[in-house]
Amino acid sequence: MPPPPRVLVGRCACRQSAVRNARVSDADEDKARLPQAVAAAQPGEDAWHLDSQRGELTSPEGLVQGLSRMELGLLQTLAQARGATVSRRSLVEALGRRWYDYEQTWLDQVVSRLRRRCKHRLGRLPPVRTVRGEGYRLSEPMQVDEGVALQRARQALRELVVNFQTFFATVEDLMLVVGLDGRILFANPACEHILGYDAAEMVGMHVLDLHPAELRAEAEAIFAAMLRAERQRCPLPLQARDGALVPVETRVWPGRWNGADCFFGIIKDLSVEQEAKQRFERLFQLNPAFMALTRLPERRFEDVNQAFLDTLGYQRQQVLGKSAAALRLFPDSTGHQRLVRRLLAGERISDEALQVRRRDGEILDGLFYGEQISSQGQAYLLTVMIDITQRTRAERDLRASEQRYRRLSADLERQVQARTAEIRTANAALQASEAQYRMLFNNAADPMFIIDLHGRFLLVNDQACRHYGRSQDAFLQLHITDVDTPEDGVNAAARIARLEQEGQAAFTALHRDATGRTFPVEVRATRIRYGGIPAMLSICRDISEQTAARARIEFLAYHDSLTGMPNRILGRDRLAQAIAGVAPGQNALAVLLLDLDGFKHVNISCGQGIGDALLQSVAERLNQQRPDGAQLARLTADEFLIVLPDLHPDHCEPVVLQTCERTTAGSGGALRYRRPATQHHRLARRRPLSAGRSGCRHPAAECRSCAECGQTKRTAQRLSVRAEHENCADAFS
Template sequence: MVTDLLMGLGRSVGLLAVVSIAYTHVIRRLPAGRPERTLVLGLLFAAGAVGSMLIPTVLAPGILIDARSVLLGLSALFGGPVAALVAGTLAGAFRLWQGGVGAMAGIVGIVATTLTGIAFERALRPREARLGTPELLLLGAVVGPMNLCGVVLLPDWGLIGQVLGNAALPLLTTSLLGVLFLGTLMLHERERLAVESALAESERRFRVVFAGVRDVVFKTDRAGAWTLLNPAWTDLTGCAVAESLGTPMLDAVHPDDREKAEALFEALTTGWLQHSRQELRIRTRDGRWRWTELNARRGDTADGPEAGMSGTLRDITLRREAEHALRESRRRFQEIAAVLTEGVYVVNDRDVIEYVNPAAEEMLGWRHDELLGRNAHETFHHTRRDGTPFPATACPVHQAIVAGRRFTTHENHFVRKDGAWLPVALAAAPLIRDGKVCGAVAAFHEISERLRQQQILRESEERYRLLFNSSLDAVFVYHLTPDGTPSAFVDVNAVACERLGYPRDELLKRTPADICDDEGAAEIPRLMAEIRRDGGGVFERVHVAADGRRIPVETSARLFHHKGNTAVIAISRDITERKRAEERIHRLAHYDPLTDLPNRRLLMDRLDRAVALAARHGRAAAVLMLDLDGFKPVNDTYGHDVGDELLVVIARRLEAAVRRADTIARLGGDEFVLVLSEVGSLADAEMVASKVIAVINEPVDLAGTAIHVGASIGIAVFPEDGRDPAALMKAADLAMYRAKADGRNQYAVRTVA
């Protein structure tokens, strides 16, 4: 009986081997992760289980022994928990349909083996354990007993004893060997598919990387023909890879580089060299040449005896062009610097000399080769004129390197090679590369003649000082303390006393800040700093006299030496009349002489600002173009004088009708313009227009007669009718003409240009 059971179970397990073949086809055609794969595998395992139940060994009526537990126990490992549940559900349903006294025992066995497989799969997954023979043996050893656990549901103990006595050993043996056999087959197929997928993915990644490499990757055969080129070849040359493969490499090389390329190829292919780097020019499809950096090595011996060389080609055209431009720039710099009469030298960030032009050699007394590599400051800029050491931190060249900006000194001293002093004016600017200061360029010229002239000038100024009292302008002399603060006046001329209304002794107690208005007094420290730096200056200030009068003055100040002290002589000219004249000129340029309203020039300036302000705050602005109705008859009847008086009255009425922030301008004749800045809406502009018409309609009593005039007004609103002053003026003008055409003494809005 046991032998018959083993043979029957063996046939059943053999049938399940067909499932392994079907499993291979499913996992090959349906990628992992797709829902349909899980469903198909569940149906496949269910079909195998049902198939084994169709050829059972009948131990007793209604008690069927088969190998279903083998496949259901493996279904979770090779199809996943969902597939196992599908297979177990369908197998259980089929066993229920078969019926018999052992139906419930069979269903319990199906559930137990299915859940055992699921539990086993879940236990292996978190630990990332590898499925192998030990794990399959363990599963087989567990599945057999789980399949038998349902026998307790049989109706009597005699039947239970019969099943356990006759079927336990065959079922346990079949479960153990069947799980190992079938599991090994499916595991082998799954691992082989995983290896094939990994190889395919590796090949895909290689091709992606190969195609995405920016450098040209190549191989040649022993004859020097291309055998491998990636798509970067097309980017470099414009030639398709397919049409280039098989052509000689040397055909693409510039004639001037071909001999070098041939020698390199021969050295690599014969084994004399293993690796080399060269720069070659490669021809493009349109006949141009691109500079490339060739990194080549001897061909791989795995490619056979016909292997030539392999490597990469990197496009360095831009780098070569940049290097050429840099060489040209340096050459031009040296050519220019060589003909300059100014001395020029270049230092690195450590103040080491890297270049000196001929003029610098001549002035310093050093030869070019003697200066290169030496520290500039330590060589010729180390001592002050009074013999004290001159620190490098105070040197303009060092300051330019540290601060990264230009520094200039108008009077400095170098030490020549022979020890003589060389007075110079020096300017230094930083050299900046890639955002970092890498050195500085210094330019200098000898100022001996300038210093001599300055000495002559100082002597002349001393003589001039003796005559300053005869000046028609106010003259003030004061000393400067070491920190640049002006002292009280040490000398003033009679004009200064008379203009300011102070006795001489009283004025000598005061400082420059004491005679200036508050704004000018606050500017004194800055002005003193500029005078000390530049040696003088010209500026405008307001002097305040003893009686409070404000006197605009133009002051010319200059440093000089006075009784051993640094002093300033300031000559102040009263420019009151000039200021008045300038004010009159400004008034004439921007205001109507009759009505004193802004003219067209000032109007356009204010309209431009009103438009900008409205745009910034998202508000509206309005332009009202106004033309008087009935003004010409007034001129014709009463004369132009009365007409002018009427225009003045109208101007005053308009000023009273609008806000102080708004602008009223007269364009000429009887035409006026109102600019309403930041109105809320068109309705606000219409309200103002109505108000203006009402005040103009009021009679004007001139020449003993009540004169009546009206007004036609055109309204344009920003931004609807125009976004710039010219457009708004045009829109308002057209609207005004429409108001006149519609009957006069009214307003019109939003005329389309």
């Protein structure tokens, strides 16, 4: 593209310099006024007042100006900075828009519109000043009334954040947030006393590194199953920093953290439970009382202690896997069945007298105690018999057993309470998350849809209703093809199928509103679940302005802005295509270069406006008289390129330009090619001699040898152009 005239460049440079000087002066003036404004705003004096609930700005004189949503958000953000400078990017993101270069212009337009409205309504500019190269700030104090409801909401939000921080910091179980790649994103302080790691140190570690080396392969398989939603528990122990193994129970569930998919995990330290189990095992085996563990519902002995074997005279392999009825342990089978029914009903028995038979047939009297217990999801009957002959010892053991049972029951109760509190907290967090999602969905700046996989609308936000001119109820009766244009609607099924397969999709489409107006949109869709069914969330952004701007830029890149004709770049490209299309034996290709004689004199005598009008008139005539298939281009200020099948005579007619009448002659040269050439730029550089370009002031048709100017012109000259393939060219004026 040819460079712009120097005059325009000079004007643009002067205008940019003036803008820079104005910005510097504004910034210096603001810096000088800010301390004075802050010092002058003492309690009891008038100041700017911003009512966030009503969306109104009140001047110190008491005049009120209504604000738009963007203007209100701008003033609130600047007021929160308390006189500090807020960057452009921070303001754009605070107003709910994504940061791009063109958003700077949008922000400046918002500030300019606010200044114009306040100047017209309030008689003075608002206290918003531009800081060169940084952003905006308030130049005068401003009181902000946020409203009682908003203040309460913010206070509740702060309390909620403090409660969550306190909960994560005080909970005894280890809580982790793990990304889908296995990296730890968050860990609560409990990891320090359970594993010996600092919480900040664990961030970035891989979750598999917490397991022993010999168990990492199994841990990796379990983690993969969790990603596929096939498992929610991991029974593998963890390895502390000092190398010790910590028995744990890990429960996980999917979620989102900082906008990304992740897994939340609660890891309960089972060291206390393991110690209790070991103590119970030692108690079970070393207890001098008769003890047996019966598996339900088979009612076969799972384990018996040594006292059972010593008291009844059996070997272990003779008892395990068999029932009491098979061993004929109880002479009174009716009394035994009654106790079993009570145990199966969840009742605990104690001090129940019942006789038992030894292997050798001897009958022993004892007091039976028993209850139904559960271990790792399996139910058991635990029975204890005390020999009455050793009653004192049996009562001592019974009291010790009861105390341990009470501690176990208390631990179980505390666990139930803790789990109940966790469930309540999770429900509250879920409700808060749902409320936040609905707020973001309804207040989004772009239209948003939730559509099922059949293309039916399930939910739309308020911006979609405004942009498409339809109500919520009207949208719920439509199909996605009712929003697409008929030409673009055929692609809806393929897009939904691709989204269902890949999970995400981004594409452009043509949509239409209720009035039938069509506009291009950029769509980003994500597969989700809504109301228990698979659906997709679509965010549509209107790109009409971007598309029009892109088309305008492409047109200006290859066309002259004054005449609308193709410029030098497009002209050379079309010349190359025309030369490449010439085959041997066909008609010759004619290339004409046309100058406007005296164009500089027209500019000087009549002004550049007349010169521009002359160029436009010449371009219009060339377009009107252009034969079919001919190509035109403007190469320089007064030079035109014409590509046509044969050379035509030049035309010279007077052009009436406002009050000045000038007859300008056109100096032209032509080259005709009969053979194809690959180096078209040589043809464009070969300028044939033409009349009127040698400096003579006489018309070209009347002068062959001008004695007045001492110059000789040739009206026609035969030129030979030698190229690599010796292409032949005839040049004549």
